Amino acid sequence: MIHICLQTQGAPSNDGGHAVGERWVCSCGDTFVYREGFNRAGYPSVEWWPMPVVPQPRQEQKVRRGLLFGPRKG
Incomplete structure (x- = not known):
């Protein structure tokens, strides 16, 4: 993969x-x-490769089960 920024003046x-x-x-x-x-x-080569994106944790969401059916009875 060739990235255009790897060919600019400040690129390594x-x-x-x-x-x-x-x-x-x-x-x-x-x-x-x-x-x-x-x-x-x-063939193996040592080059500049794109770094994988670090996954971000999902936001906490409210539990919606209780809104529809009420609390569990057992």
Whole structure:
């Protein structure tokens, strides 16, 4: 995957002078990490890869079961 921000003036290069696990945030907000992965040909390569999005916890919602049927009786 080629990202346009990786070709701008302030972007890091693929010369190998970076530590594995180093992160970079481009101007559009995408985050990249320098890690080992597999290129299109299937060979392992150390490059800048898009970092997966960190999931955010869901907001607490009220329990609506009691509103329809009332409390449980047992």
